[in-house]
Amino acid sequence: MTSIFQFGERRPEYEVPVLNEREVxxxxxxxxxxxxxxxxxxxxxxxxxLTRxxxxxxxxxxxxxxLVNPAFAPSLIIGRFFVRNQKPDFVxxxxxQFAWAIGLLMATLMIYLVVLNDVRGPINLLICLACIGFLFFETAxxxxxxxxVYNLFNREKAQLCPGGACEIHQRQDIQRVSPAQLAALTxxxxxxxxxxxxMPGSAARSISTPGLDSVAEAERCRVPAFAIAIGHAEKWKLHNNCR
Structure with a gap:
């Protein structure tokens, strides 16, 4: 039976508590x-x-x-529901826990900056981008x-990493990026x-030109009736590069 306050699941075949990587x-x-x-x-x-x-x-x-138990975290509950028919991948x-403690620290800083003090500046931007970057690497x-980072601060190295990354010491051919693949990507x-x-309207082609036919431009930027009817006039101008 799962205790309310615990981190991970104890299984006899593993030396450390584990989580389901698919759910994570x-x-x-x-x-x-x-x-x-x-x-x-x-x-x-x-x-x-929405940010707050x-x-x-x-x-x-x-x-x-x-601080409590990952089993009660809302996103992990939803994730568990959607991957419930997939074979667990224990990590x-x-x-x-160490990685999520970093996430908790970042969230605490943002609570202080954004929610309590309404601070807007580069610190918020960097924290947001770092958070999105961490989530993207985890997801993708x-x-x-x-x-x-956990391995840098702990004598006992991480075990049961996703995809066996902790145990891989020599890559197979299918794991290597070939020159032909790099050329295709380039x-x-x-x-x-x-x-x-x-493309029309690209940054390289949208530089204003002296003598531009203002009448033609005004006609191009005439907001259509349907956009006005649904209260979408300003958004239509934005999407069509009109001012």
Whole structure:
């Protein structure tokens, strides 16, 4: 039976408490979606209301994970529901506890800065970007950056890392990136860059030109009736690069 206050599950076949990595990555994906939405709203609209709510939610989330029991953390409960039909992938809990303690520290700082003092500046930005970066690496690549830091401060190294990363000492051929793959990636990036530069309204092509036909520009930026009818006039102008 699971105790209310515990971190990870004890299983006889493992030396350390474990967590289900599938559940952890699902929870990270949920938090990434929420954090990214709040960040973009604050960045583009200057509205920090959602950010404050998300900061409080993150604080509660990581406080439950670290100080009570990860089993009661909301994102992990939702994640468990969605991956319940997948075979568990057990990973070591100690390094996750250390990583999530870093998350709790970051959330506590944001509570002080954003919620209690309404501070807006580079410190908030750096913390938000770091948080989003940690969540992205966990979700996309299964790489726990905080877990890597764990090895720097603990004599006993992390065990049962995702994908067996703690035990891998020599990569197989399928794990290596070949020159041909690098060339394909480079060509793909170059292709996208060319498309961006060729698109109307791109930064390289949208520099104002003296003598531009203001009448034609005014006609182009005439807000259509449907946008006005739904109260979307200003957003339509924004999306069509009109002022």
């Amino acid at each position: 990555r699902a929870g990270a994906g949920i938090l990434l979606l929420v954090a990214g939405t709040a960040f973009l709203k604050a960045w583009y609209l200057g509205d920090f209301g 709510i998300v900061v409080v939610a993150f604080f509660v989330e990581f406080a439950l994970r670290v 070591g809990a100690p390094q996750k 690549f299964g790489i726990c950056i905080g877990c890597s 060509m793909f990036i170059a292709l996208l860059g060319g498309i961006v530069l060729a």
